[in-house]
Amino acid sequence: MSNYNPPLRDMQFIIEEWLEAPLDWAGWERHSDLDAELARQVLDEAGKFARNELAPLNARGDAEGCRFDNGTVTTPTGFAQSYSRYVESGWPSLCCAEEDGGQGLPQLLNVALLEMLASANHAWAMYPGIAQGAYECLSELAEPWLKERYLPLIVSGEALATMCITEPQAGSDIGLIRMRAEPEPGGSYRLDGNKIFISGGEQDMTGNILHLVLARLPDAPPGSRGLSLFLVPKWLEQDGEREHNGVHCTGIEHKMGIRGSATCSLSFEGATGWLVGEPHTGLKAMFVMMNSARLHVGLQGLGHAEKALQAATGYAAERRQMRAVSRPAGVEPATVDPIGYHAPVRHTLLELRAVTEGMRALGYWTAHMLDAMHQAGEGMDAPLKQRVALLTPVIKAFFSEQGFSLSSKSLQMFGGYGYMNEYGIEQTLRDSRIVMIYEGTNEIQANDLLRKVLADGGQGLRELLALVRDEGRCLASSFPAYADRLDTLCDAQDEVMGMLVDHQDAEYPYRAAGNFLRLTGLLLLAYTWARTVPKCVDRKDAFYREKLDTADFFFNYLLPEYRYRVDLIKAAASPMPFVGPEER
DSSP states (O other): OOOOOOOHHHHHIIIIIISOHHHHHHHOTTTTTOOHHHHHHHHHHHHHIIIIIIHHHHHHHHHHOOEEETTEEEOOTTHHHHHHHHHHTTGGGTTSOGGGTSOOOOHHHHHHHHHHHHHHOHHHHTTTTTHHHHHHHHHHHSOHHHHHHHHHHHHHTSEEEEEEOOBTTBSSOGGGOOOEEEEOTTSOEEEEEEEEEEETSSOSSSSEEEEEEEEEOTTOOSGGGGEEEEEEESEEEETTEEEEOSEEEEEEOOOSSOTTSOEEEEEEEEEEEEEESSTTOHHHHHHHHHHHHHHHHHHHHHHHHHHHHHHHHHHHHHOBOSOOSOOOTTOOOOSSOBGGGSHHHHHHHHHHHHHHHHHHHHHHHHHHHHHHHHHHGGGOOHHHHHHHHHHHHHHHHHHHHHHHHHHHHHHHHTTHHHHSSSSSHHHHHHHHHGGGTSSSOHHHHHHHHHHHHHHTTTHHHHHHHHHHHHHHHHHTTTOHHHHHHHHHHHHHHHHHHHHHHHOSOTTHHHHHHHHHHHHHHHHHHHHHHHHHHHHHTTOOSHHHHHHHHHHHHIIIIITTHHHHHHHHHHHTTSOOOOOOGGGO
16 A cells, blocks of 8 residues: 655644744744745645655555666666656755755755655655755865866756765774775875665666765774765766766665665775865764764654554554444444554554654754754854754654654554555565664664763753753643653653763663663653643644644653663663673
8 A cells, every 4th residue: 555645734733833933934044035835835745746756656666676787776667757756846956055056945844855755655765865965065065166066966856975884894883994095196086995785876866876985095094083085976077978987886785675775785996086075084074964864864763653653543443343442422332343442552543643743843843953053054052053963863763763663563553464565564664674773773873872961961961851841831830740740751861861971880871871862762752742732722623632632642651651761771780791602
C-alpha cells in the first residue's frame, strides 16, 4: 500500500500557533515578505508532490531496488522522472539564498518538506537529502571561483552532492581515514583511495555528482586533526568539453531497507578535486554539512513515525476483532468491534500520536531557531547557538530510535498481516532501522550530548530546564497535576546531570550517556506538550480537543518513563565488566 496523507493541519498548527513563526518572519529582513498564507501554499504543494509523486513509488522501489552494471547504477523505475519533476517545481532551491538563485525561504519550511519526502519515500529522499548541507558548506567555505562554478548546480538541482567519509577501516573513528590528496599545479589536488557506504555515490538522476571528500594532505598531522575537505565532481568540464573524473563506482550494497537508495563503494583513482576551507580543517568544514544532515536524519525518524501512525490508525478503524470492554460515547454494542476500541490498541495509537506530534514540534522549533540564528548573522545570540548544539544530537538519536520503535509497535497492531509486505508497514520498519546507524551512530550522538553538557558544567541544559519550568508555571493554575510532574521531571534531570558532571569515575558518564540522552528527549517532549496545552484550551474545534486528549495521555502514561531512565542512569555508577570471546 502506498497511501500517505501529509499532516498539513498539524504542520500549520506548529508553524502558525505553536511557534507563531509568521510574527517573527514579519520582523526579519530576510523573510518579511513571507506570511502564513504563502507558507500554507508551499506546504500544500510539497504535500501534493510527496503524496502523488513519491508515495506510489515507495513499495515498487523497495521491490525493484537499484541495479549495478559495470560501474553504472540504475535507480528504480520512476525515480529519475520524479526527480526531474522535483527540479522543475523548484524544490532544490527552496531555502537557498536569493543571491545564489534560490527562493530564500526559511529552514522551517524546508524541514516540513523533508519530513514529507521521508514519510512518502525514504529511499528516494536519500538522493537530494544532503543537498542543503552541501550548499551551506560550499557557500560558507569554498573559494569564490569554486562557488561560482558549482553552487548554481546544487541550487538548481542539476547536480546532487554526496558526503564521502567512511572507509573500510574507518567508520565512526574518522581519524583512521587513509584517502590521500596530493597538490597539483594550478591549485587542484589529485585524490586516491576508497570510500564505502556513500549514499547516491552513483545514480542516473542528475548529469553530475559533486562528491565532498575527506582526505589527507602529505603534511597532514595524524588523526582527525589531519583531515581536509575536497570537492571532487564526477565530471570535469572545461571549454565546453566534458571529461570523466577518476571516480569509479565499484559496487552497491544489498541492504535490509531503503533498497531504492544506491549505497555505493567508490574508488578515487587520480581524481581531480579542490580544497574546501583551509588545509587540515576538514572535520570542521564537514560538520557544517553534518549538522544539517543530522537534523535531516532526525526528520527521517519523524517521517517514519508519521507513516507508522497513519498505517496503524487506518487499520485499527477497519479491522474488527472481539467485543471491546468499552466504546466511544454513543456507539452501540456490537458482536465485534474495531480493534481501535480495545485498551492495548488505544494505548499504542495514543503513544504513536503523542510522540510523533511532540517530535514534530521539537524538530520545527529547532529549524526556527536556525532561521533566527541566520537572521542575526554575526550578532547571533550565543545561548541560542548553544541550545541548537544541544538539540542536534538529541533530535538525531531520539527521533531515529522513536521512528523505529513506533514502526515496530504499529506493525504489532497488524498481527500476522503486518509481517507480510501487502500493508507496507514491514517496509517502514526495515527502512527506519538504518536511521539509527548513519550520520554518526546513536551511541556517538549520546556521547556528543554528554561532552557538550560536561564542557559547560551543564549550564546550557539548565537553560533548557528553565524553559520547561516556565511552561510548568503557566499550567499550574489550570493543570496543577501536569505542572507538578514537569517540576519533578526537571528536578530529576538536574540531579542526574549533577551526578554526571561531578562523578570521579571518568567512565561513569559514558556508561550512562544513552539513557541520559533518552531522558533529555523525554524532557523535550514534555516541553512541547506543556507548551501545546494553553494554545488548545477553550477551543471548540475537534483538532484542539484531540490535542488536549493526547497531552493528557502523555502526562499520565508516557512521562512516568523518566523514573525508569533516572534509575538506569544511577545504576550506571556500578562498574561494568569487559566481555571477550575467551570468557565463553
